[in-house]
Amino acid sequence: MRKLKTSRQPEILDAALAIADERGLDSLSMRAVAQRVGVTPMALYGYFRNKDELLDGLVGRLLTELAPSDPGRTWEERLSAIAWATRRVAREHPSVFPLLLFRASVTSDGVGVVDLVYQALLDAGVPEADVPRIERLVSTFVIGFAISESNGRFSAASNESRVRRGGDAPAHRRLAGHLTADDWDAEFAADLADLMRIIRPV
Amino acid sequence: MRKLKTSRQPEILDAALAIADERGLDSLSMRAVAQRVGVTPMALYGYFRNKDELLDGLVGRLLTELAPSDPGRTWEERLSAIAWATRRVAREHPSVFPLLLFRASVTSDGVGVVDLVYQALLDAGVPEADVPRIERLVSTFVIGFAISESNGRFSAASNESRVRRGGDAPAHRRLAGHLTADDWDAEFAADLADLMRIIRPV
């Protein structure tokens, strides 16, 4: 396991993120990254052991964007700031963002964000034994929401298709007037408010 | 857009699911599926327009496994049954399962499951206007939890790494005794109980 160079790692991650943002994750090939950096594909292997490690580097890059600059005073404000920052990062990097759900955030940046959440939950009065579980509950929802929104699972098209097929879906038929949501800011805010009610009086 | 044959679609999806389960999503190539079915790669294109549509078919297959045979009497029982079934499907098909978060469930099977959830939420007394939002809240969490668990985001390794780096993470240090969770059945049950508290007195 030979030592890796670090000098041009940031430059390479910049190029990779740009390609993913512009042309999607499927277009993110070692060859494409190399071309953008102005180098032969094989040169990349001096900086990342393989494509998987390059993707890990990309996840690390996203994590640094999650910690808000101004955390806020109350624990509600601090949790909200991180949640909305997460959603913003998902909109900025929709192709790369889903990798967050699959790669454990063990980089120091990832731990930093989790630590902020732990502290907020402690301040909220959550018993120490419940804090890690509640952190996973909230982060799983927030990341899942951000992915669903940015990748079309929540899309209006999906809701309309459901209405059209409403024949064998009685509850859909009854809810016909309420199926076309589109203000995801409002929905996310309402969801966070509901989750706060879980946290407050544990 | 020429018409597709349907005769051997189930057989092809069986083969694809088996490959993904045995060797992972990266090994799920059209060529590998074709070989398993005993046919030339090009023969598959008579049944699915491209690889993406084959993956959609796979998602449809998973959705049929989500609706529990015995739904249960109370709305709590019915919601729980679907949630636990979802988690079981994720463990059986960890590589394919994450696709559920990226592809809107507009197949009739998907609508069927969502309709069961809508009905349970109505029975719980959730106002009609809130039902679709609460369904998205719960399903996003349940799918996200199942993915995180089956794909290592919750792994013990990740928690131990965090403890080790605890130096610059004060809340982690304070919670050191509580960071090594491993009973995901219990955690999932506790999470569902918390979510029920959101649903009950909306």
Place this chain on the structure above:
DNA sequence: ACCTGAACACCGTTCAAGT
């Protein structure tokens, strides 16, 4: 210390042709 070239074993998909 950093980079290149050639090569290997793969991909998804199109097109024209075969029974």
Place this chain on the structure above:
DNA sequence: ACCTGAACACCGTTCAAGT
């Protein structure tokens, strides 16, 4: 109606070599 063969434009990665 169903399937095949050859071809095209790609992949990630190894190895040996070059400055």
